[in-house]
Structure formats: C-alpha cells, structure tokens
Amino acid sequence: MKIILAPMDGLTDVYARELLTRIGGYDLCVTEFLRVTDTLFPSRVFYRRFPELKQNPEIHKQLSHNHPSYSKAIQCHTKSGTPVFLQLLGSDHSAMAENAAKAVQLGAIGIDLNFGCPSKTVNKSDGGASLLKYPEKINQIVSSVRRAVPQDIPVTAKMRLGFNDQSLAHENALAIQDGGANWVTIHARTKKDGYRPPAYWDALAPISDLLDIPVIANGEIWSIDDYFNCRERSTCDSVMLGRGAMVTPNLALQIKQTLNNETVQTLSWQAVTQILENLYGLMLSNPNLKERYIAPRLKLWVKWLMPTYTQAEEIFTQLKLIKDPHQAIKLIKRSR
Ligand SMILES: Cc1cc2nc3c(=O)[nH]c(=O)nc-3n(C[C@H](O)[C@H](O)[C@H](O)COP(=O)(O)O)c2cc1C
Secondary structure, eight states: OOEEEOOOTTTSSHHHHHHHHHHSOOSEEEOOOEEOOSSOOOHHHHHHHOGGGSOOHHHHHHSOTTSTTHHHHTSSBOTTSOBEEEEEEOSOHHHHHHHHHHHHHHTOOOEEEEEOOOOHHHHHTTOGGGGGGOHHHHHHHHHHHHHHSOTTSOEEEEEEEESSSSTTHHHHHHHHHHTTOSEEEEEEEETTTTTOSOOOGGGHHHHHHHOSSOEEEESOOOSHHHHHHHHHHHOOSOEEEOHHHHHSTTHHHHHHHHHTTOOOOOOOHHHHHHHHHHHHHHHHTOTTSOGGGHHHHHHHHHHHHTTTOHHHHHHHHHHTTOOOHHHHHHHHHHTO
C-alpha cells in the first residue's frame, strides 16, 4: 500500500515536496509536469523543475555507504528520503523519449507521463488530457519512453477517466499497460468533470480488475474516511493525494497511522506555523529565488490551510495585503 504525493503545478514544488514528506506518510512524490514540445531540454531545465535531481549532500552525509538507499539518496529524493519521479507532458513521442532518456542520464529514478492535464494551452497542442481521445497515441508515447530508458527505471503514467466521457477509459488504461508502464494512476474524473466532486472511484474497480499492473486511485481524498471509502469502491489500496495534502498537511501520516492501528495525531496550528516558517527559511536560503516570490507562496499555503485551521482564516485578510516576506512570516508567527 503506497501513498503518493500528487504533482500539482504551482503547489507541490520542491519546497512543498520537502515539507510534506518531512511530516511523513508519503512513499513517493511526482514533480509538477515538465512540458516537452519538440526539443531536447538542456540540463538546467530539468534541474529547475526538479532540484532533487542534483546531488543532495545532506542525505549523503546521513546514510552510510552500505545503507540500501545510499546510491539513490544522493539524487531524486527529498531531504527526508522520499523518492521523487519526474513528470513529463507532451504529445511528441520521440521528444518525450529523448527527454526521458536525458533525465535518466542526469540521474532520474522514475519517469511519470501526464495524460490528464486539462489546461487549454496544453490540450490545444494535443498534450495532457486531450491524448485520452487517442489511445494509440498514448500507447506510442509510453512505449517510446519505455524503450528509451533502462528497464530498471520505472515508467508510470497518470490519466483521467476520459476527455468528455469515460468511454475510452479501459482502452487508455490498456494502452498504458501495453506500452510497458509499471503502474497507472487514475484521477477518477474526466477532463470535462474538471475538479468538480464527486470523483468516480467505482469506475476504477473494473480497470484495476482488467489490468495486470497496479492502479493507483486519485481524486477527492480529503480525509481518512475518504481514503477508506475510495479504497473500498475502487478496490485500489494505493492512492495519490492532491489538494487534500495541502489542506491537511499530515493526511498521509494520519492514513498510515490508522492502518497501523496507531493513535492518529492531529497537527496543531503551532506545528503548522513552524512548517510555514521552514518554508520561508527554505525559500530565503535559495539564492536563485527572488524575494518577491516568497510572500505569495506563504499566502497560497495559508489559503489552502483555511478549511482545516480557523487561525489561517483569521490571518488571511491581513496577510493577503502584505508583500514583504519578513512581515508575512512575522504575522504568521504572531498567530501561534
Ligand atoms: C493546482 C493544480 C495543479 C495540478 N498540476 C498537475 C500536474 O502538474 N500534473 C498532473 O499530473 N496533475 C496535476 N494536477 C492534478 C492532481 O495531480 C490530481 O490529479 C487532482 O488534483 C485530483 O486529486 P485531488 O482531488 O486529490 O486534488 C494538478 C491539480 C491542481 C489542483
């Protein structure tokens, strides 16, 4: 049973991946999508989207040479040791394969392929969810990428149930399996459904039955109860958590604690503000990140926390007017 942190463009960046996996419960993260057109990216593009691809000396120091994850700990893991896969999005199978191969040469330990993005810009150029209309194209992309990277590197895919309807869901899932993917994550909605509840978890059960590779369920898991309902209806043990991870930062840990019959811990507002302080610290220590980006990022996090924490709601009106990151963090700390 695995819990994967969802790729969410503009949300689960390197900082979110670091802070959420530090809380615990996650077995894997997937980067936000890197959009491939028809060119081979220079290394810096991969590093920008996926900083964990660079060596991670802190983890390197923590593990001894004979630790089982020593070699992998250097690259592609968050500092707390959770592996990270790179997600690629695009419709040109050769360019996808070339870029996947380059990412692996740079050290990537897994490649995830995006067949679910609903963005108009992306769909206009036949990337993301629009590919769900063409199972043969999906198959071609998966098999090209599979052939381009060594067998021991997992190639995985993330799809929605369809574009306008679910009629091609089984064909698309089979196209992914036949292309050689190690598993498929299914966001249990069509592109047309967008992000509107409900997620159609029941639709995953027959797909999971049909495929020999694991199916990871995704969509609308906001609580421990949702996890168990999703698991029962989809028949999938493993899940990917998206927005729920931002709203309840320890959701993955809570699910794992429940499964292990341990006491479920709640995360106090005090602890959450410490996470926000760490976020501020991490961003501030990045010499390549302009200071003006820090306050918006803190505001975004606080906004996502509002459904769970009344304190987040209480400070947000004042916080949203602040541009200076130092003042923003002061206000957050004062709310403890
Ligand atoms: C702001 C935002 C950005 C997203 N970006 C990506 C992305 O880069 N790649 C991807 O495969 N899915 C992306 N998704 C979809 C999520 O990974 C996930 O499938 C979706 O949010 C449903 O899960 P949830 O109901 O748990 O949030 C994004 C979703 C959101 C809300």
